Amino acid sequence: MPEPKIIGFLCNWCSYRGADTAGMARLKYPPNVKIVRVPCSGRVSPELVLRTFREGADGVMVLGCHIGDCHYSTGNHRAAKRMPVLKKVLEYSGIDPERLCVNWVSAAEGERFAKIITDFTETIRALPPLTEEMTWTKG
Amino acid sequence: MxxxxxxxxxxxxxxxxxxxxxxxxxxxxxxxxxxxxxxxxxxxxxxxxxxxxxxxxxxxxxxxxxxxxxxxxxxxxxxxxxxxxxxxxxxxxxxxxxxxxxxxxxxxxxxxxxxxxxxxxxxxxxxxGEPIEGVPDPVTEGFLAKTREERLEYWKEQLVRCIKCYGCRNVCPQCFCNVCALEDEKWVGTGWLPMPLPPMYHLVRSMHMTAKCVACRECEEVCPADIPMAIQYRLIAGDVKEMFGYETGVSMDEKPPQLLVLAEGEFERTGLPH
Missing domain, CATH: 3.40.50 (Rossmann fold)
Incomplete structure (x- = not known):
């Protein structure tokens, strides 16, 4: 089975710094996640996540600051409001909502970052490639 | 008469x-x-x-x-x-x-x-006329009983017929945006039938109907391919009610939930990790 492709949208202020912290601590985690730095988790629109799936990602991560710690006060509230609904949309469309990971990592939480990445990569590894499911039924 | x-x-x-x-x-x-x-x-x-x-x-x-x-x-x-x-x-x-x-x-x-x-x-x-009580929705209930794999198959069977006529959007009483994401090449490409999966058009539309769909079912009525998209809109309306306590079109002054910050206790109900 090919290695799963995962795209991670990380907020500039907490999660991206958290990834740096993990790196500086020499923590090991799977290399499957390609990181895209965004100004805020609230920047990640549902369309962006869906397009990422359409382009062939097996899993998408949206990581932001913990609720209450957002650099823009309430930017991550947008993610916290939209992403659970998007998970429901995926569920009702027959796409495993587990393929979308929404979580919070602060700049100091290198270990938490490594653990979230490791756990999510394992989750996606257990699923078939999304492109395999996303083909029209012949008939 | x-x-x-x-x-x-x-x-x-x-x-x-x-x-x-x-x-x-x-x-x-x-x-x-x-x-x-x-x-x-x-x-x-x-x-x-x-x-x-x-x-x-x-x-x-x-x-x-x-x-x-x-x-x-x-x-x-x-x-x-x-x-x-x-x-x-x-x-x-x-x-x-x-x-x-x-x-x-x-x-x-x-x-x-x-x-x-x-x-x-x-x-x-x-x-x-005399107001009557609401009636059950057997189609949506039947859909809910399906497993994830069955749901995927179900939508593939339905959406393969979609000719992307935009009828569901055009008739929708809640689609009044001047600029529509469904007309943006970035999100919904043109030139394929059936469209590539996952079906961006339908997923984006489902997302945009959040807390907006008033359950009139006109989208299904106008659909030349009889695609029952209202199933998704209705289920999401139920989830929005559960998560954010918002019921579309009921109160004149209750603000729609997407634009506002999380209220007390709302974050817990979204099911996201802390």
Missing amino acids: DQRLEALLQTIQKVLPDVDGIIGLKVNAAGHIAPHLFRKEAPAELDGLAIWPKYPTPDTLRLIQKAHPGAKLGMVVRGCEERGVVEMFKHAQVDLSNISLIGLQCTREEAEFCRCAKPYTAHAKLTV
């Missing part, structure tokens, strides 16, 4: 002298229904007044108000249309200060046709 139609006609004739016009449905020579502005200058037009099949009129109100702001209007609304008008009001698309709503209560047959949970009006001061 249908009893309810006759009662509606009487109510309209009562209201008409006090307003510039009344928005309702009119049947044309070919037997088709279309929204119409009935005016007192042309009382004969009321002979064509119709109530079925239904057609959503909230957007008609929006367009008339755009051209004639401040016009004093009456408007015939079913429960779903009333919810549509309320939601448009909250999104600053219509002004309700000069509008008198005439509520048309749906019959049991109509409610069953629409699988409607709320076939009655709640705000209209004048009403026609």
Whole structure:
């Protein structure tokens, strides 16, 4: 089975710094996640996540600051409001909502970052490639 | 003549002298229904007044108000249309200060046709017909019983027929954005039939219907391919109610949830990790 492709949208202020912290601590985690730095988790629109799936990602991560710690006060509230609904949309469309990971990592939480990445990569590894499911039924 | 139609006609004739016009449905020579502005200058037009099949009129109100702001209007609304008008009001698309709503209560047959949970009006001061209780929605319930794999198969069977005519968006009483994400090449590409999976058009539309869908089922009615997309919109409406306590089109002053910050206790109900 090919290695799963995962795209991670990380907020500039907490999660991206958290990834740096993990790196500086020499923590090991799977290399499957390609990181895209965004100004805020609230920047990640549902369309962006869906397009990422359409382009062939097996899993998408949206990581932001913990609720209450957002650099823009309430930017991550947008993610916290939209992403659970998007998970429901995926569920009702027959796409495993587990393929979308929404979580919070602060700049100091290198270990938490490594653990979230490791756990999510394992989750996606257990699923078939999304492109395999996303083909029209012949008939 | 249908009893309810006759009662509606009487109510309209009562209201008409006090307003510039009344928005309702009119049947044309070919037997088709279309929204119409009935005016007192042309009382004969009321002979064509119709109530079925239904057609959503909230957007008609929006367009008339755009051209004639401040016009004093009456408007015939079913429960779903009333919810549509309320939601448009909250999104600053219509002004309700000069509008008198005439509520048309749906019959049991109509409610069953629409699988409607709320076939009655709640705000209209004048009403026609007896309000009835909502009816169950066996189609959505049947869908909920499916496993994830069955759901995927189900949508593949349905969506392979989609010709991307945009009819569901065009008829929707809540699709009033000047710029539509569904017309953006970035999100919904053109040139393929059937469209590539995952079906961006339908997923984005489902997402955009969050806390907006008023459950009128017009999208299914106009669909030339009979795709039951309202299933998704209805299920999401239930989730939004659970997570954010918001019911679309019910209250005039409750703010829609997406634009606001998380309220006390809301974050816990989203099911996201801490």
